Amino acid sequence: MSAASSDPSGMATAADGKELKQERAVRTRETILHAAAQLFADKGYPSVTILDVAQLAGMTKGAVYFHYANKEALALAVTSEFYRRLPAIAESVEELGLSPIASVAELLMRTALALRDNTMMQAGARLQIESALIGIDLPVPFQDYTGLVRTWLERAVALGELQHSTPPHALARVIVSAFFGTQHISWVLHDRQDIAERVLEVAETVLPSCHDALRTCPSVQGCRKT
Amino acid sequence: MSAASSDPSGMATAADGKELKQERAVRTRETILHAAAQLFADKGYPSVTILDVAQLAGMTKGAVYFHYANKEALALAVTSEFYRRLPAIAESVEELGLSPIASVAELLMRTALALRDNTMMQAGARLQIESALIGIDLPVPFQDYTGLVRTWLERAVALGELQHSTPPHALARVIVSAFFGTQHISWVLHDRQDIAERVLEVAETVLPSCHDALRTCPSVQGCRKT
Numbered sequence: 001m002s003a004a005s006s007d008p009s010g011m012a013t014a015a016d017g018k019e020l021k022q023e024r025a026v027r028t029r030e031t032i033l034h035a036a037a038q039l040f041a042d043k044g045y046p047s048v049t050i051l052d053v054a055q056l057a058g059m060t061k062g063a064v065y066f067h068y069a070n071k072e073a074l075a076l077a078v079t080s081e082f083y084r085r086l087p088a089i090a091e092s093v094e095e096l097g098l099s100p101i102a103s104v105a106e107l108l109m110r111t112a113l114a115l116r117d118n119t120m121m122q123a124g125a126r127l128q129i130e131s132a133l134i135g136i137d138l139p140v141p142f143q144d145y146t147g148l149v150r151t152w153l154e155r156a157v158a159l160g161e162l163q164h165s166t167p168p169h170a171l172a173r174v175i176v177s178a179f180f181g182t183q184h185i186s187w188v189l190h191d192r193q194d195i196a197e198r199v200l201e202v203a204e205t206v207l208p209s210c211h212d213a214l215r216t217c218p219s220v221q222g223c224r225k226t
Numbered sequence: 227m228s229a230a231s232s233d234p235s236g237m238a239t240a241a242d243g244k245e246l247k248q249e250r251a252v253r254t255r256e257t258i259l260h261a262a263a264q265l266f267a268d269k270g271y272p273s274v275t276i277l278d279v280a281q282l283a284g285m286t287k288g289a290v291y292f293h294y295a296n297k298e299a300l301a302l303a304v305t306s307e308f309y310r311r312l313p314a315i316a317e318s319v320e321e322l323g324l325s326p327i328a329s330v331a332e333l334l335m336r337t338a339l340a341l342r343d344n345t346m347m348q349a350g351a352r353l354q355i356e357s358a359l360i361g362i363d364l365p366v367p368f369q370d371y372t373g374l375v376r377t378w379l380e381r382a383v384a385l386g387e388l389q390h391s392t393p394p395h396a397l398a399r400v401i402v403s404a405f406f407g408t409q410h411i412s413w414v415l416h417d418r419q420d421i422a423e424r425v426l427e428v429a430e431t432v433l434p435s436c437h438d439a440l441r442t443c444p445s446v447q448g449c450r451k452t
Binding site: 046 | 399407408
């Protein structure tokens with residue numbers, strides 16, 4: 001059963017064994033995290049039990065409790081992963097070297113597609129909505145994402161790419177509100193199947209003078225083609 | 227204890243007694259409905275029990291069950307009341323005889339103020355967010371409200387009050403998404419204390435050519451004064 005006994009060379013040292021054990025622990029934690037994310041996304045936080053998580057992960061309740069103290073800890077871990085992925089999406093956009101306005105549109109589109117296609121993102125979004133039902137404080141939502149959008153809008157104003165009667169800090173709030181509302185309504189009414197079109201509609205409406213910028217966004221072009 | 231025995235004239239007929247009984251039943255149902263709304267708004271659907279409702283309403287669990295079969299029935303009654311009030315707000319706006327664009331802005335502002343100040347509205351909004359956790363189908367959200375906004379926007383286009391690159395049906399979706407997102411974020415981050423300013427910001431941003439129309443909205447002017 002131990003890593004050493006399954007080593008065909010029979011040469012495993014104690015240090016190798018410890019490393020393999022740690023790797024296994026990391027993999028087990030990931031398996032549990034993904035099972036929890038799947039269940040939170042599908043059923044909602046209040047309806048999920050540790051037994052559900054253990055069964056989906058293919059292990060005992062004891063094994064789950066060994067890695068996560070309780071359901072709140074699982075919710076926090078899933079939410080933390082969600083809030084790690086949002087800035088990672090922003091970084092992937094930054095690397096494209098688009099104009100600031102195109103970057104905002106591409107960020108919204110990539111976030112939308114991640115919400116449509118990725119269970120961890122769906123779980124994070126649902127846990128945010130249900131956060132008042134979770135007995136611990138989760139990270140404060142919306143603020144970092146709004147700050148990101150604001151930074152790009154300020155750059156756009158500085159570069160003369162954006163002329164809007166609403167100043168960047170307020171426009172960033174409106175864009176994030178419209179994005180959040182759109183993805184929620186798309187989820188409730190259409191199981192997120194129309195999320196890309198709806199978010200593109202938001203970008204085109206709230207940034208109306210930016211059609212040229214939108215033409216440079218890979219995700220926008222991908223959505224228009226389909 | 228009976229209505230007849232409390233009648234000072236001693237002349238109450240059986241019919242009077244029946245009427246008084248019915249009135250009492252209506253009042254009792256209302257008391258239960260308001261207690262349930264308060265609890266759903268404060269604690270969320272999954273955390274509320276029929277015992278909580280009975281205690282807040284000042285009656286026995288049996289009395290609550292006499293009027294509502296279960297917690298789902300209470301959620302449906304509160305939600306139905308919420309969806310009765312939204313068109314009532316729209317009618318109150320219609321009666322002002324504002325221009326179509328000003329009517330849209332006034333509708334958003336009145337809905338925002340109702341969400342800030344009225345427990346039944348807060349409960350309806352929270353139950354919508356938690357609807358996937360409620361074991362019955364609630365009315366389909368967003369569609370009627372979006373239809374209302376769309377009708378006004380179409381009138382605005384017909385009257386030449388609105389020139390927007392986004393057509394009315396899509397603009398209505400964006401406006402309702404931005405409104406919904408704004409009120410939710412205001413709730414989560416600021417307990418709805420900034421909801422009026424934030425919704426005004428949405429109206430000014432998404433309908434940017436409509437500053438003259440906004441000056442005719444009573445709720446917009448009220449918000450700007452404070």
